[in-house]
Amino acid sequence: MSNIETLKRYYAAMEQHDWNTKRSLMCDDLRFRGPLMQANSADELLAGIKQFDCDVRFEDVEMIEKGDVVMSFFTFNITKPFQGKFRMAERVQFRQGKVQSSELLYDARAFPEMKPA
Numbered sequence: 001m002s003n004i005e006t007l008k009r010y011y012a013a014m015e016q017h018d019w020n021t022k023r024s025l026m027c028d029d030l031r032f033r034g035p036l037m038q039a040n041s042a043d044e045l046l047a048g049i050k051q052f053d054c055d056v057r058f059e060d061v062e063m064i065e066k067g068d069v070v071m072s073f074f075t076f077n078i079t080k081p082f083q084g085k086f087r088m089a090e091r092v093q094f095r096q097g098k099v100q101s102s103e104l105l106y107d108a109r110a111f112p113e114m115k116p117a
Contacts, residue, residue: 002065003065003070007072007099008063014058023043025099026042026046026098030100031100035106035108054078055079056077059076068094068100069093070092071089073087073089074090084110086111088105
């Protein structure tokens with residue numbers, strides 16, 4: 001499976017709240033950096049995602065792959081706990097077919113204040 005195919009599965013797992021599949025696509029030592037959250041392991045990232053109890057869809061997805069890096073550009077459509085569409089870019093590094101690191105970029109000022117569910 002290509003890194004792009006893996007990233008598509010990773011996004012689909014988040015949309016479906018399929019945390020076991022999402023976790024299976026991550027390296028244990030995954031590093032995540034974003035405007036509203038950082039994580040230093042796969043389990044820490046999943047715990048951070050789950051606490052907000054969001055329903056999301058990835059729309060208008062475009063991906064470019066170069067070696068072990070995929071650049072992804074997408075519209076993040078949130079329907080719960082609030083509604084909004086946000087354009088984002090993500091740089092994802094892969095190691096042995098799994099997500100090793102992710103840097104997510106977007107304008108966090110457009111988000112309402114998010115609190116754990």
